[in-house]
Amino acid sequence: KAGVTQTPRYLIKTRGQQVTLSCSPISGHRSVSWYQQTPGQGLQFLFEYFSETQRNKGNFPGRFSGRQFSNSRSEMNVSTLELGDSALYLCASSLGPMGDTEAFFGQGTRLTVV
Amino acid sequence: AQKITQTQPGMFVQEKEAVTLDCTYDTSDPSYGLFWYKQPSSGEMIFLIYQGSYDQQNATEGRYSLNFQKARKSANLVISASQLGDSAMYFCAMREMGGSEKLVFGKGTKLTVNP
Numbered sequence: 001k002a003g004v005t006q007t008p009r010y011l012i013k014t015r016g017q018q019v020t021l022s023c024s025p026i027s028g029h030r031s032v033s034w035y036q037q038t039p040g041q042g043l044q045f046l047f048e049y050f051s052e053t054q055r056n057k058g059n060f061p062g063r064f065s066g067r068q069f070s071n072s073r074s075e076m077n078v079s080t081l082e083l084g085d086s087a088l089y090l091c092a093s094s095l096g097p098m099g100d101t102e103a104f105f106g107q108g109t110r111l112t113v114v
Numbered sequence: 115a116q117k118i119t120q121t122q123p124g125m126f127v128q129e130k131e132a133v134t135l136d137c138t139y140d141t142s143d144p145s146y147g148l149f150w151y152k153q154p155s156s157g158e159m160i161f162l163i164y165q166g167s168y169d170q171q172n173a174t175e176g177r178y179s180l181n182f183q184k185a186r187k188s189a190n191l192v193i194s195a196s197q198l199g200d201s202a203m204y205f206c207a208m209r210e211m212g213g214s215e216k217l218v219f220g221k222g223t224k225l226t227v228n229p
Binding site for chain 2: 031033035042043045048055056088090092101102104105106107110
């Protein structure tokens, strides 16, 4: 059974550009959540999708957006990149918001903004 | 608001010894889940163990066990028979069962296993 797949693994972008990251959850999982990890702020919740609907959103500016497709794959987009957006972006996959379920992470996408 | 506290920025342990990583949490929700993850230098977050707030027994997964003390709001991870490959960052996280999958993480503990 394949795990959570995030692409690309590494990315270097220039300030002002936009970027799209992809996450394919474990087969059968319908919930995908995204997190940003930086040395200063630690792991912070970005947003959560279930059945193509955003269920919850963290405290991030509107430059951060996401979506989920009918096959549960999710993408997140960051527009007008800033140096501070350099981080490891992790996505988590779970069965869904039914409560007592485990959450599994992908290997992450390491974004560097120069 | 949810909060996770990991008071040990770094821990050292000798190979083959047991180690306990501390985690305390704060929530007003009676229904929640507690997680531990391992993050090696590669960056991947590896799921280790899960404990539900209504679980009567402490969770165990191989060499990992979770010492769940609900009244004290603590969920310490115990790693038995440490191995060199256990050297990594360890994160405690909590999810309230209000229908969201959002996890709140602690700042982590860096574990170093010495030969």
